[in-house]
Amino acid sequence: MTADGPDVLDVPPPAAAPRRRTARGERGRERYPAVLMTLAALGVLVIVAPLAGLVARAPWGSLVELLSAPGNRQALWLSVFCSVTTAVVCVLLGVPLAWVVQRTRLPGRRVLHALTTLPVVLPPIVGGVALLLAFGREGLLGGFLEDTFGIRLAFTTPGVILAQTFVSLPFLVLAISGALQSRDRHLEEAARTMGAGPWRVFWRVTLPLIRPSLIAGAVLAWARALGEFGATITFAGNFPGRTQTMPLAVYMALETDPDAAVALSLVLVAVSLAVLIGMRRRWTGAL
């Protein structure tokens, strides 16, 4: 119900009047449970205090200089490149995966779903070890890939992307899977009765309808990739310019150059915050 003139007449006055009063006049008299308020305040403190610390200790004067130092610039660039590539790879692999789980009757698709979401709860370090055992030189597939195609993944930039994809993919699969599940198949069925084959149904109907979830899922996957540390350092190592992403650079700089660590951290915080805010706009403006 909108609030413009004519529509207001439709609202029965007795129902509209008291609601307005609770929203404005009586607010001061409302009581909130002290326990909830205290715990909520503590929650805010846990999140805000570290951020405040970062901002307070930030070397504002030398920020630009620190960030443009060659090593840091490399880490920044590598992080951006790897996380964006990871997000794209996640979309390319995750959407079909979620589709198979939700739209086919293949046996074992439930198990598949459980498996793809496993990395969410798995410690990233364990993921890194597992990746080494699969794609390392001595691993299940690593030797074969290197001998046959000359592809080396462990301790390379593609390895960073693989590690990040491993931990980020579940976020996208969960987002798409949820969107497909909540959308009934009525429109897809309608498309079929109009002569659309399975691919056209997916491309012209399913995909446009889940677009908001696709964007949200891709952003989540990207954010997870940007912050990835454990699996990356285990599987891809910590080589500046090749596999040393921002989080790894922050960790290294803590020992040698705390100011640079704070500066890099600030950039990560700023970027994450910007994306979160942008996404909220996106969602409120979505279909």
Add this chain to the structure above:
Amino acid sequence: MTLSAHVVVDRGTFTLDASLRAESGDTVAVIGPNGAGKTTLLRALAGLLPLTGGHLVLGGHTLDRPGTGEFVRPEERPVGVVFQDLRLFPHLTALDNVAFALRCRGRKRKDARAAATAWLARLGLADKARSRPRHLSGGQAQRVALARALAPSPRLLLLDEPLSALDTSLRADVRHDLAGALAAFDGVRLIITHDPTEALTLADHLVILENGRVIQTGTPMEITARPRSEYVARFVGANLLRGHADGDHITLTGGLRLATAHPTSGDAYALIRPQAVSLHLDPPHGSPRNVWQGRIRDLSLTGHTARVTVEAKPSIVAEITPAAIGELGLSPGTPVWMSVKATDITTYPA
């Protein structure tokens, strides 16, 4: 072009087993209570639900025959569907919704858009071509859905409760438009409905489905004249009583004996139009021989008449003028006498 179908769909707890036959130009209305299998039938004809038995042949082409393993996928059937909830694509404009159907059938983009524009214009929606479905009124959305189903020139058009999503006030108009659009379509039309007006005005053949079985078929006139189940009787707005006839009398299941001017014998139905039932506060005297007593259960006004449900043996619906309600002082619980002339009781073998 003939539709010949024996649709058998076994869904465990429910089995649909219905035969249908229709020619090009026929409009068949499938009527039945909720859960009768109407939607299952529509889905089977569209190919969204495979048959488990029987066959489905349209214009000489087998679309589904489990016995031989033949099955034509829904996207390859010359069938257009207007769903009850319309199912317009929310992300496409009215024009693109219609063009989508044409593109699917292999038309080039430009060609498809031109044809879609023509279809929308034909249904009076030229100015709504660029609107998204959520900006269309119920009646407009309904016409877009119809254009979308008709544009690729299907051989079989399926309409699922085509007017149920509309306000009652709009239905008469849209029904008129629908009748016009259907008249121009030369394939087989099949309408699923539970609205008597829709069925009786749009269709030339009725199929009554109950519990997954066809219990009666015929022209609207045949069905109205001789309904063969309580559901159909209610559908056409008549009282249907069951009993045993011996010549010009019928003894109802409840024991009441009625005189009829249509002699028959054996198990029989007695059909009484609500308008033929007279209500009295005192036992009536004079010509009517069929008189029994009961109490009013319910009163409702429909248009210029009042329908009165009387709890009795047998219970019956009477149609009287709203003025008569006031004159007789009728309200739920009022004891009344009912009388029906023998000439107003139609009997026919069950």
